[in-house]
Amino acid sequence: MFACLHVTRRCNMGCPYCYAGIGGQKDMTLDVAIRIVDLLKSINVLAVLLLGGEPTLWKPLMKFNAYCEKVGMMTSITTNASMFGDADWFESYKKAPCTMVGVSLKAPDEIYFRNKISALVNFSQIKTGLCNIYKLSRDAVSNLLYGAGMNRDEVCFTAKFAYDLGARDLRLSFPTPVVNSDGNISAVDKTPIKELVNDVGYIYDRLYPLFGLRPNMLKIGHRLPRLCSWPKEFIRTLVTRGHFDNACLTCKRESIAFDISGNVLPCPQMTSCVIAKIDNDFNDGPSLLRHLNSGYVKDVYRRLARYPYKRCETCEWNSYCNGGCPICWTKSGQSVNCDGSPLENFLCSLDKCGSTNIQEPQPFGLIAFR
Ligand code: SF4
Numbered sequence: 001m002f003a004c005l006h007v008t009r010r011c012n013m014g015c016p017y018c019y020a021g022i023g024g025q026k027d028m029t030l031d032v033a034i035r036i037v038d039l040l041k042s043i044n045v046l047a048v049l050l051l052g053g054e055p056t057l058w059k060p061l062m063k064f065n066a067y068c069e070k071v072g073m074m075t076s077i078t079t080n081a082s083m084f085g086d087a088d089w090f091e092s093y094k095k096a097p098c099t100m101v102g103v104s105l106k107a108p109d110e111i112y113f114r115n116k117i118s119a120l121v122n123f124s125q126i127k128t129g130l131c132n133i134y135k136l137s138r139d140a141v142s143n144l145l146y147g148a149g150m151n152r153d154e155v156c157f158t159a160k161f162a163y164d165l166g167a168r169d170l171r172l173s174f175p176t177p178v179v180n181s182d183g184n185i186s187a188v189d190k191t192p193i194k195e196l197v198n199d200v201g202y203i204y205d206r207l208y209p210l211f212g213l214r215p216n217m218l219k220i221g222h223r224l225p226r227l228c229s230w231p232k233e234f235i236r237t238l239v240t241r242g243h244f245d246n247a248c249l250t251c252k253r254e255s256i257a258f259d260i261s262g263n264v265l266p267c268p269q270m271t272s273c274v275i276a277k278i279d280n281d282f283n284d285g286p287s288l289l290r291h292l293n294s295g296y297v298k299d300v301y302r303r304l305a306r307y308p309y310k311r312c313e314t315c316e317w318n319s320y321c322n323g324g325c326p327i328c329w330t331k332s333g334q335s336v337n338c339d340g341s342p343l344e345n346f347l348c349s350l351d352k353c354g355s356t357n358i359q360e361p362q363p364f365g366l367i368a369f370r
């Protein structure tokens with residue numbers, strides 16, 4: 001059980017496929033961040049993942065880390081590595097580091113980076129940052145997106161580039177659309193599913209010798225709309241080797257996300273789907289717990305955690321796939337016009353695109369429905 005905190009919308013890169021610009025306010029205040037940590041501690045949530053934008057640009061980061069260290073809250077950060085290549089910033093970070101680091105790999109080389117990702121940051125600074133991360137944190141996780149503009153060979157070259165710099169733990173994932181401020185779903189990847197399935201097999205065969213031989217060092221992400229589109233043999237190989245990443249944590253109720261203002265979202269990608277307003281629905285741990293246990297939230301999760309197909313109920317891959325990411329399969333379904341709040345519009349789209357069968361929500365980690 002963990003929580004995600006959107007601490008800033010700002011970023012120094014501006015990757016073409018990114019959703020960070022969505023939303024108004026740009027930074028979470030340190031007061032709100034500390035208040036959330038205290039609240040999470042009081043309900044036994046002991047890990048927070050810092051998200052952006054680029055969370056290394058969040059000014060209070062080191063003060064926040066020092067506070068979390070003092071109160072026993074684990075911190076994890078997802079970064080583009082650039083600030084880790086800034087000597088002054090890195091010196092100060094080393095005095096109050098996060099417990100874990102996840103890095104988003106962007107490009108195999110300078111030309112690709114400059115032409116397709118960003119001209120705002122120097123690629124050699126990113127390279128230095130990656131080296132610093134891998135030296136400081138041997139269990140750093142490297143995340144690589146397929147379907148965000150890179151073809152399959154560029155994905156493989158980027159993985160090899162990171163491996164040569166010291167990466168040992170790789171997650172291959174796929175861009176997820178976001179539910180934006182009107183409840184509609186942003187467009188991201190248009191790769192036909194057949195091509196995607198072929199490419200993922202091709203990439204996996206090349207990454208396996210680098211990252212796959214040691215336990216838990218290679219994972220394939222869960223955000224595909226139809227795991228059943230993949231060859232059965234391939235799925236069996238991934239299952240046997242333990243190379244699947246988790247199924248949807250939102251549907252399993254194993255994580256919650258906080259937006260910049262401290263409001264609660266079901267998932268970081270559902271940027272405007274507020275299920276609990278700070279100082280309105282909750283103001284401390286017990287009142288958050290009460291709200292998350294309310295009939296209203298239970299009904300929201302009942303509708304969120306539905307399956308795309310009736311056959312998912314009895315599918316042998318259900319525990320790995322759980323129907324896939326609802327944002328992805330809603331996007332690939334019919335277009336729906338609903339008229340309500342962002343959350344209600346998204347739920348209404350899910351109702352119309354998903355199977356009529358609604359999943360009964362799982363207990364929310366320690367926050368069980370009563
Ligand atoms: S759970 Fe549903 S979407 Fe996933 S593999 Fe099974 S049938 Fe396909």
Ligand code: SF4
Pocket residue numbers: 176222223247248249250251267268269324325326327328
């Ligand atoms: S809805 Fe689930 S699968 Fe989709 S992005 Fe959120 S946590 Fe991941």
